[in-house]
Amino acid sequence: MSETLYPEVRTLHLFSKMADEHFESLMRGAYVQNFPPQIELITEGDPSDFLHIIVAGSVELFSTWNRRETAMATIRPISTFILAASIKDAPYLMSARTLEKSRIVLIPSQDVRSVFDEDADFARAMVTELAQCYRSVVKSTKDLKLRTSLEQLANYILRQQTCAGGGAKFELPIEKRRVASLLGMTPENLSRAFKGLQPYGVYVNGNQVTIKNQNDLIGFAKPNPLIDDFNT
Amino acid sequence: MSETLYPEVRTLHLFSKMADEHFESLMRGAYVQNFPPQIELITEGDPSDFLHIIVAGSVELFSTWNRRETAMATIRPISTFILAASIKDAPYLMSARTLEKSRIVLIPSQDVRSVFDEDADFARAMVTELAQCYRSVVKSTKDLKLRTSLEQLANYILRQQTCAGGGAKFELPIEKRRVASLLGMTPENLSRAFKGLQPYGVYVNGNQVTIKNQNDLIGFAKPNPLIDDFNT
DNA sequence: TTTGATTATTGACAAAGATCAACCAAATAC
DNA sequence: GTATTTGGTTGATCTTTGTCAATAATCAAA
Numbered sequence: 001m002s003e004t005l006y007p008e009v010r011t012l013h014l015f016s017k018m019a020d021e022h023f024e025s026l027m028r029g030a031y032v033q034n035f036p037p038q039i040e041l042i043t044e045g046d047p048s049d050f051l052h053i054i055v056a057g058s059v060e061l062f063s064t065w066n067r068r069e070t071a072m073a074t075i076r077p078i079s080t081f082i083l084a085a086s087i088k089d090a091p092y093l094m095s096a097r098t099l100e101k102s103r104i105v106l107i108p109s110q111d112v113r114s115v116f117d118e119d120a121d122f123a124r125a126m127v128t129e130l131a132q133c134y135r136s137v138v139k140s141t142k143d144l145k146l147r148t149s150l151e152q153l154a155n156y157i158l159r160q161q162t163c164a165g166g167g168a169k170f171e172l173p174i175e176k177r178r179v180a181s182l183l184g185m186t187p188e189n190l191s192r193a194f195k196g197l198q199p200y201g202v203y204v205n206g207n208q209v210t211i212k213n214q215n216d217l218i219g220f221a222k223p224n225p226l227i228d229d230f231n232t
Numbered sequence: 233m234s235e236t237l238y239p240e241v242r243t244l245h246l247f248s249k250m251a252d253e254h255f256e257s258l259m260r261g262a263y264v265q266n267f268p269p270q271i272e273l274i275t276e277g278d279p280s281d282f283l284h285i286i287v288a289g290s291v292e293l294f295s296t297w298n299r300r301e302t303a304m305a306t307i308r309p310i311s312t313f314i315l316a317a318s319i320k321d322a323p324y325l326m327s328a329r330t331l332e333k334s335r336i337v338l339i340p341s342q343d344v345r346s347v348f349d350e351d352a353d354f355a356r357a358m359v360t361e362l363a364q365c366y367r368s369v370v371k372s373t374k375d376l377k378l379r380t381s382l383e384q385l386a387n388y389i390l391r392q393q394t395c396a397g398g399g400a401k402f403e404l405p406i407e408k409r410r411v412a413s414l415l416g417m418t419p420e421n422l423s424r425a426f427k428g429l430q431p432y433g434v435y436v437n438g439n440q441v442t443i444k445n446q447n448d449l450i451g452f453a454k455p456n457p458l459i460d461d462f463n464t
Numbered sequence: 465t466t467t468g469a470t471t472a473t474t475g476a477c478a479a480a481g482a483t484c485a486a487c488c489a490a491a492t493a494c
Numbered sequence: 495g496t497a498t499t500t501g502g503t504t505g506a507t508c509t510t511t512g513t514c515a516a517t518a519a520t521c522a523a524a
Contacts, residue, residue, distance in 0.1 A: 044458055065378040066454050072373065084363040093370050093458055116359070120352035127348070127355055130362040131316040137369040138325050141304065144376055145416050146297040149511080176472070184377050186512060191473050206472095206520090222298050226276055226325055381481080408502070421481060423503050438490090438502095 008078055009053060009105060014129050018122040022115045031106045035098045042096040048085035050106040054078065057102025060178065061094045071181035073140075074099070074174055084130060086112050099174065142227050144184055152183045153193045154221035155228055157202060157209060168214070172207045240310055241285060241337060246361050250354040254347045263338045267330045274328040280317035282338040286310065289334025292410065293326040303413035305372075306331070306406055315361060318344050331406065374459050381417045385425045386453035387460055388415060389434060389441060400446070404439045 006027060009015060015023055032055070035041065041052065044063060052059075054077050061072040061081065072094050075081050085092045086109040098104075116123055143152055156179065164170035172179065180190035194204045200220045201213030211217055225232050238259060241247060247255055264287070267273065273284065276295060284291075286309050293304040293313065304326050307313045317324045318341040330336075348355055375384055388411065396402035404411065412422035426436045432452045433445030443449055457464050 063374045063378065063458075065374065065456055065459065066383075068378050070374070070377040072370070084366045087359055088363045088367070090363075090367070090464055091458065093367055093374070116356070120355060123352060123355045123359055124348070127319055127358050127362060130359060130366055131320045131322075134316045134362055134366040134369060135320070135322070135325055137366060137373060138304070141369060141373055141376070142295045142297065142302070142325070144373070145302040146295065146300050151298075187472070188474085188513080189511060192511090224297055226295075226323065227297065232322055418482060419502070420483080420504085424481090427503095 008055065012053070012078060012080065014080060014083075014125050015122075017125055018115070018119050022119045022122060026107055026111055026115055029108050029111045032103065033106065034101065034103050037098050037100050037102075040095060040097045041104065042082060042092050042094070044092050044095045046092055048082060048088075048090065048092050048109050050082075051080060051086040051109055051112045052082055052096070053080050053105040053107070055103045055105055057104075058099045058174075059096050059102060059104075060099050060174075061096050062181070063094050069181070070184065071178055073136075074178070074182070076173075080129070083126070083133065085109075087116060087126060087130075089113065099178075136230070139227050146227075149183060149185045149189060150193050150196050151221060153190070154197055154200065154202075154217060155223050156183060157197070157211070158217065158221055158223050159228055160209070161211065168212070169208060169210050172209060176207075240287065244285070244310060244312065246312060246315075246357045247354070249357055250347070250351050254351045254354060258339055258343055258347055261340050261343045264335060265338065266333065266335050269330050269332050269334075272327060272329045273336065274314060274324050274326070276324050276327045278324055280314060280320075280322065280324050280341050282314075283312060283318040283341055283344045284314055284328070285312050285337040285339070287335045287337055289336075290331045290406075291328050291334060291336075292331050292406075293328050294413070295326050301413070302416065303410055305368075306410070306414070308405075312361070315358070315365065317341075319348060319358065319362075321345065331410075368462070371459050376416055378459075381415060381421065382425050382428050383453060384415045385422070386429055386432065386434075386449060387455050389429070389443070390449065390453055390455050391460055391462075392441070393443060400444070401440060401442050404441060408439075 009027070010023060015026075035057075041059065054075050056077055058077075059075040059081065061075060062069055063072055064070075075096075081096065082092055082094070084090075089109065116126065143155065147155065160172065161167070161170055163173075176190055177187045180187045183190070185193070194202065197217070197220075200216045201211060202217060203210045203212060241259070242255060247258075267289075273291065286307055288309055290309075291307040291313065293307060295302055295304055307328075313328065314324055314326070316322075321341065348358065375387065379387065392404065393399070393402055395405075408422055409419045412419045415422070417425070426434065429449070429452075432448045433443060434449060435442045435444060
């Protein structure tokens with residue numbers, strides 16, 4: 001694998017503490033690949049051959065059942081995905097596709113499991129990482145079950161605003177139909193939900209969102225760290 | 233802690249491989265307590281002082297937001313809960329209450345984290361356990377987002393049937409209103425949903441469910457291992 | 465620039481789900 | 495044994511959401 005990627009991958013919490021020797025052994029077996037947009041990287045149900053790390057671009061995790069499809073998460077650099085399946089040697093539960101041109105590092109799951117067995121620091125980092133993943137999904141379940149779609153959208157907007165730096169104007173990072181799917185609604189209803197937020201000072205034009213009255217929106221959305229904070 | 237519980241706790245995958253010394257150190261600091269029904273063991277947002285292990289009875293994990301409440305999972309012996317919060321030293325994301333008289337082992341989270349730092353086998357077991365937890369929540373998210381409530385109920389019934397041994401008659405293990413909350417619907421709609429499954433041969437009387445036509449129900453429910461199997 | 469494809473929006477309608485009120489049955493308390 | 499409480503069911507109604515069809519807007523390719 002191209003050595004130029006070593007440092008940025010190494011900075012990931014998952015790899016930062018492990019022995020040099022083990023990290024290099026992982027990297028030796030790894031591939032780096034550039035993918036065009038809309039490529040299905042992973043199909044749910046398949047055996048988990050690789051741990052994926054996104055280095056550039058963006059990837060959508062999604063799932064299907066009975067001809068229906070739903071977006072589960074959007075992954076951005078630099079982070080791993082499909083860690084749990086890799087380490088358990090279990091089939092992928094979600095599919096993944098590139099949203100843009102993306103650069104992905106692929107580490108054979110077998111290597112991950114071998115190094116995991118030998119490197120206690122790596123195993124420990126994995127625990128932190130998996131606990132984080134678990135808590136993220138729990139938060140998103142709470143969001144789904146406890147909030148109406150209007151409330152979900154309001155909180156989604158507030159989270160995106162924070163990611164974008166906190167200003168009153170910012171761009172939605174993904175297409176609206178994907179936002180709709182993430183929030184568990186149809187694109188039509190997302191359109192209507194955006195209108196439903198106008199009384200709280202939210203205006204949308206294309207991908208640009210403007211929050212005219214932050215306090216009104218917060219008052220309606222009632223964001224909660226136990227649902228909306230990425231860190232806690 | 234009473235030594236009589238050692239063996240059954242030790243058999244948990246999480247503890248089965250760790251060094252005797254470390255296991256005993258965990259057990260020395262642990263409490264065992266019997267709780268009556270309807271006791272709130274954990275409140276979301278609180279610091280995670282203890283790793284909980286249920287030894288007898290049953291516990292419901294639930295979450296609240298803005299005066300709404302939803303059931304997240306039902307925990308039965310013998311298993312741990314609130315592992316991720318414990319190990320991350322992060323606030324609980326879910327609350328927990330006993331549903332019946334229950335016996336709970338409480339291990340101070342600080343001890344768990346200490347032993348985790350020293351015992352690589354324990355750390356590795358934790359990885360497997362957390363990966364399992366993560367995958368369970370992902371499955372339940374897929375269930376929620378991809379299925380109508382009727383389909384969810386049909387699959388819930390099939391899963392319960394499997395747990396109960398697979399016979400055509402079995403008992404629902406929890407109150408219907410809790411089933412409703414787990415499935416993200418109101419008790420009223422659960423009642424109607426049960427009726428909606430009669431054409432597929434499902435009959436309910438109190439807690440007793442009878443499946444007259446297994447194949448019809450399966451044909452409608454379309455169970456999928458990537459959503460409904462606990463193991464994969 | 466024009467064309468074609470994709471995405472977003474809107475309105476009309478249908479389906480699903482929530483709410484409210486009434487009622488019933490079983491369990492518990494007195 | 496009766497009264498009360500709790501959980502469950504049912505019907506009526508209303509809200510939310512999904513679906514379908516039409517249209518507009520955007521973007522990319524020819």
